[in-house]
Amino acid sequence: MTDIDPRELRGGGGGVLRRLTVGLLTVAALLVAPVPAAQAARNGTLVQTDAGWVRGEVTAEGRQFLGIPYAQPPVDGLRWRAPRPVAPWQGVRAAGEFGNRCVQTSSWDPGYERPSHTEDCLDLNVYVPQGAVRGPVLVWLHGGGLTAGAGEDVVPDVFARRTGAVVVTVNYRLGAMGFLATDALDGEARDGVSGNFGMLDQQAALRWVRANIGRFGGDPGRVTIAGESAGGRSVCTQLASPTSTGLYRAGIVQSGAYNDCAARPHSSATTQGAAFAEKLGCSGADALGCLRGRSAAEILAAQGGFDWAPVTGGAFLPAQPVEAFANGAAAHVPVLNGANRDEGRMFAFAAFDANGTPLTAERYPSVMRAAFGDRALARYPLSTYPSPTIAYGTAQGDELFACPALRLDTVLAGRGPVYTYEFADRTSPPFASLRNLGTDFDFGATHVNEVQYLFKHFGLESPLDAGQRVLSRQMVQYWGTFLHGGVPRADGQPAMPDRPGLVLSLRTGSAGGNVLSTTTGEEHQCDLWDGEASSVSP
Numbered sequence: 001m002t003d004i005d006p007r008e009l010r011g012g013g014g015g016v017l018r019r020l021t022v023g024l025l026t027v028a029a030l031l032v033a034p035v036p037a038a039q040a041a042r043n044g045t046l047v048q049t050d051a052g053w054v055r056g057e058v059t060a061e062g063r064q065f066l067g068i069p070y071a072q073p074p075v076d077g078l079r080w081r082a083p084r085p086v087a088p089w090q091g092v093r094a095a096g097e098f099g100n101r102c103v104q105t106s107s108w109d110p111g112y113e114r115p116s117h118t119e120d121c122l123d124l125n126v127y128v129p130q131g132a133v134r135g136p137v138l139v140w141l142h143g144g145g146l147t148a149g150a151g152e153d154v155v156p157d158v159f160a161r162r163t164g165a166v167v168v169t170v171n172y173r174l175g176a177m178g179f180l181a182t183d184a185l186d187g188e189a190r191d192g193v194s195g196n197f198g199m200l201d202q203q204a205a206l207r208w209v210r211a212n213i214g215r216f217g218g219d220p221g222r223v224t225i226a227g228e229s230a231g232g233r234s235v236c237t238q239l240a241s242p243t244s245t246g247l248y249r250a251g252i253v254q255s256g257a258y259n260d261c262a263a264r265p266h267s268s269a270t271t272q273g274a275a276f277a278e279k280l281g282c283s284g285a286d287a288l289g290c291l292r293g294r295s296a297a298e299i300l301a302a303q304g305g306f307d308w309a310p311v312t313g314g315a316f317l318p319a320q321p322v323e324a325f326a327n328g329a330a331a332h333v334p335v336l337n338g339a340n341r342d343e344g345r346m347f348a349f350a351a352f353d354a355n356g357t358p359l360t361a362e363r364y365p366s367v368m369r370a371a372f373g374d375r376a377l378a379r380y381p382l383s384t385y386p387s388p389t390i391a392y393g394t395a396q397g398d399e400l401f402a403c404p405a406l407r408l409d410t411v412l413a414g415r416g417p418v419y420t421y422e423f424a425d426r427t428s429p430p431f432a433s434l435r436n437l438g439t440d441f442d443f444g445a446t447h448v449n450e451v452q453y454l455f456k457h458f459g460l461e462s463p464l465d466a467g468q469r470v471l472s473r474q475m476v477q478y479w480g481t482f483l484h485g486g487v488p489r490a491d492g493q494p495a496m497p498d499r500p501g502l503v504l505s506l507r508t509g510s511a512g513g514n515v516l517s518t519t520t521g522e523e524h525q526c527d528l529w530d531g532e533a534s535s536v537s538p
Contacts, residue, residue: 232256
């Protein structure tokens, strides 16, 4: 199974997608901001990092520092190499604007109407609540199928204020730029295995946090790595990586356990890399030099149709994550892990309704058999669901997200507490990209929808009703108490459980409120999907 890119819904559809108007933000210039140094020192916007001074901004929620480089630009001879420490700079670097997004195509998300061809993108953003002194730190790894997205996709300033945590959001290399593996690159790799450049970027950012976050008010000994979708998969991968030891004390995996966090075996990754190089006309003894001579636009145009994901076999990831979890080689840290009730509805919509071809009752049996087999068709009778698309999406979500999340709970148990949730607000407003489609499709508690309850997704305020705003505050409390090192709790609510098979269902008061459930696995037909997973090796 290839990595999941929830941004695949773009283009066509008879004008379904509306062109958005948010422009791309410019790179932070190396300029002294027009704020007197004494005032900057007083309000905490002038901070010295290990590479030089940065000047941020005071906001209504605290302080923010945007576009800080944590590694050298991976350009020219540094393309497809492990990240190098950022070169020191002179003077004060303005940190008031987001840096470049890493190389990626245009997409349906607000502000992503044009592709990015900029490789100088290894930046991070720091959000500091007022009065922060050695507060816990959340490092957020964005989603986007490891081919899209950026740290700026969430603005966590309100979350930082409410939890008292310093929040860092990170850019990392994507697609072919982040995950190309070839025999030639193996010869240059520190551990003899290429293809993990995006993951190594994440670790470089975590090392920057360890070295610098204390100067911003954070505690380098209380770092939690977190992410959603491909960001959650990244957390899952980092939990299994021996080279991440000591860089964090806890992890949060949101909808990231799909495909059981599996990485690409080294042999298949290099075979794919050779096919990619050939597609670009680069083969033979100087294939690597040829690839490095291709423009970012050419690389981007050729990367479609390939699987870009981490690679096993070297020091970064000696074994598949599930193997590392099972044999005790993975990090022994607390984990908060979960998925959404209706994850698959968005993907089913993208496959059928968005193209103007909703799945029909007549086609449903053949489509289900082709995708999941006869047993799944029997388990998901069309009569049980409001439409064939939703029936198909339910099966897809159960297989890809709900049941792998529950399996991850089990395999991690005993290596630190594993707190389990399911986001189940089926009345939640579709996140911004879906709202802009102008459709009345019932997405329910679909993929990505929980993010807007924690942060300002794409910097936007979501249209939550009163009950949903209460749930949002409760979720921030659950996540916040976990960041502070405790059991995830919210005022007057049940604690998030750490027993496999027991799940905290996150719902609005009108839907019964937050409740502990022992039937989540049954509701998602996990006996079927767990059996399918056990019959297929990574």
